[in-house]
Amino acid sequence: MSMTRLLFLGTGGGRFVTLTQERSTGGILIDDGPRLHIDPGPGALSALRRNRVNPKDLDAILISHCHPDHYANAEVLIEGISSFRSGRKRALLASHSVIKGRGEIGPAISKYHLNKLDLVRTMKGGDIQEIKGVKITATPSIHSDPDTIGFKISTSSGDISYVADTELRDGIVDLHKGARILILSTTRPLRARIPHHLSTEDAAYFAECIRPDLVILTHLGKRFLKDDPNYQAGWVHNKTGIETIAAIDNMLVTIGEDIGISSGTGDNGQ
Numbered sequence: 001m002s003m004t005r006l007l008f009l010g011t012g013g014g015r016f017v018t019l020t021q022e023r024s025t026g027g028i029l030i031d032d033g034p035r036l037h038i039d040p041g042p043g044a045l046s047a048l049r050r051n052r053v054n055p056k057d058l059d060a061i062l063i064s065h066c067h068p069d070h071y072a073n074a075e076v077l078i079e080g081i082s083s084f085r086s087g088r089k090r091a092l093l094a095s096h097s098v099i100k101g102r103g104e105i106g107p108a109i110s111k112y113h114l115n116k117l118d119l120v121r122t123m124k125g126g127d128i129q130e131i132k133g134v135k136i137t138a139t140p141s142i143h144s145d146p147d148t149i150g151f152k153i154s155t156s157s158g159d160i161s162y163v164a165d166t167e168l169r170d171g172i173v174d175l176h177k178g179a180r181i182l183i184l185s186t187t188r189p190l191r192a193r194i195p196h197h198l199s200t201e202d203a204a205y206f207a208e209c210i211r212p213d214l215v216i217l218t219h220l221g222k223r224f225l226k227d228d229p230n231y232q233a234g235w236v237h238n239k240t241g242i243e244t245i246a247a248i249d250n251m252l253v254t255i256g257e258d259i260g261i262s263s264g265t266g267d268n269g270q
């Protein structure tokens with residue numbers, strides 16, 4: 001079995017943490033041969049540099065929805081990577097709001113930048129796109145951007161599910177079934193649920209439905225950070241019996257037969 005790498009370029013979420021960069025909001029890099037960058041928000045470019053990832057090696061940018069903590073560095077990335085003549089094809093997979101705009105929301109990427117890409121795909125829940133042999137399924141979300149999607153990525157080491165900002169409702173969990181790694185955007189801690197976002201209680205319910213090998217909590221908001229991310233992850237673990245961790249910036253997860261977790265550069269602001 002080959003090795004798949006999951007690098008957390010940012011683990012913060014919500015407007016306050018995005019503003020202060022108490023945690024980076026650079027998204028997640030998945031390297032399974034093809035390299036996919038999910039949700040390159042503020043801090044993505046400096047996080048790539050800190051982790052010695054050359055942006056020109058990216059094959060696709062995936063953007064879940066049209067809020068700046070998910071897309072703010074995307075145009076800079078597209079502008080830069082498309083000027084390298086490496087023969088590599090570059091793709092953008094994103095929600096309708098990101099690519100075309102929806103009412104007062106978006107678009108996040110200008111026509112000029114869209115035209116620089118080899119493939120631009122607008123996705124909604126259930127849509128499938130292949131990038132160099134890796135199948136990517138868009139999953140539904142219920143969020144303040146009505147076009148929000150998550151992604152289930154079928155890698156050589158099993159399915160990795162990225163659950164984007166969403167409320168927990170019927171129909172949200174189903175497409176993530178079978179995931180080996182479940183990444184949950186858990187903005188809110190215990191006893192602090194708000195509309196449009198997952199809380200620690202929701203994370204435990206989600207984990208129970210999927211029963212993956214590992215649950216990773218990320219996209220952590222200000223209140224979540226204050227209420228001790230490791231305590232929140234431990235609560236999910238105790239409730240479900242499923243291994244659960246709260247992500248830290250620059251954390252590297254290697255997935256082969258076994259799953260390895262290392263703290264990366266160690267520069268995670270903790």
Ligand SMILES: [Zn+2]
Nearest residue numbers: 065067143165
């Ligand atoms: Zn959002």
